[in-house]
Amino acid sequence: MTYIVGLTGGIGSGKSTIAELFAQHNVPIIDADIVARQVVAKGSPLLNQIAKHFGSQILTENGELNRSALRKLVFQSESEKNWLNNLLHPAIRVEMQRQLTEHQAPYVLWVVPLLIENRLTKECDRVLVVDVSPDIQLERATKRDNSQHEIIKNIMAAQVDRATRLSYADDIIENNLPLAENLASLTKQVNELHQRYLTLAQTK
Ligand code: ATP
Numbered sequence: 001m002t003y004i005v006g007l008t009g010g011i012g013s014g015k016s017t018i019a020e021l022f023a024q025h026n027v028p029i030i031d032a033d034i035v036a037r038q039v040v041a042k043g044s045p046l047l048n049q050i051a052k053h054f055g056s057q058i059l060t061e062n063g064e065l066n067r068s069a070l071r072k073l074v075f076q077s078e079s080e081k082n083w084l085n086n087l088l089h090p091a092i093r094v095e096m097q098r099q100l101t102e103h104q105a106p107y108v109l110w111v112v113p114l115l116i117e118n119r120l121t122k123e124c125d126r127v128l129v130v131d132v133s134p135d136i137q138l139e140r141a142t143k144r145d146n147s148q149h150e151i152i153k154n155i156m157a158a159q160v161d162r163a164t165r166l167s168y169a170d171d172i173i174e175n176n177l178p179l180a181e182n183l184a185s186l187t188k189q190v191n192e193l194h195q196r197y198l199t200l201a202q203t204k
């Protein structure tokens with residue numbers, strides 16, 4: 001069994017930024033957000049099923065998923081939302097499992113925003129948390145998504161709080177400083193963690 005390092009953190013904490021540093025060591029990255037998009041890629045059986053259920057209004061002109069159209073439809077109906085979740089969640093799980101086990105590398109990095117909320121820590125050998133203060137999280141996520149503070153605040157409120165998240169951590173990377181000042185330190189921390197994970201993976 002591949003050794004699995006779960007990487008989590010709140011919205012805008014810097015998971016993708018940290019994952020990129022691990023990728024430089026050729027660590028395979030399995031990103032839950034990317035898998036969630038892959039399973040409904042253009043022409044996929046799942047997208048066809050969704051289009052059959054909701055009609056072609058949920059497709060863009062070139063046959064891709066029109067996310068905002070789908071969001072509007074399921075927002076209006078709890079039962080449609082459940083139908084969609086019951087279709088998507090098992091498929092995402094299966095695909096994630098497939099990707100987690102397809103690699104020959106000593107360990108894989110599993111990037112999951114809701115790792116704790118969805119009780120997936122038990123499927124990890126090690127949990128790495130990217131930690132930032134809520135103020136910085138709000139500022140970075142708002143800027144990146146070109147979003148409103150209220151929307152980001154609501155997402156943050158739906159995620160576990162900082163102390164709870166940290167209580168699940170085997171390792172923590174703190175990402176409060178601006179990148180220009182922080183990159184060297186982040187790179188060093190990732191290099192050290194990479195060595196530690198290689199050792200741990202060997203002794204699993
Ligand atoms: P999400 O779960 O919301 O997708 P994430 O945890 O993957 O977010 P990133 O996308 O890596 O977070 O970072 C959020 C934003 O903050 C990005 O625009 C990123 O470039 C920026 N960012 C990350 N780390 C820093 C930092 N130390 N200083 C300044 N900006 C940063």
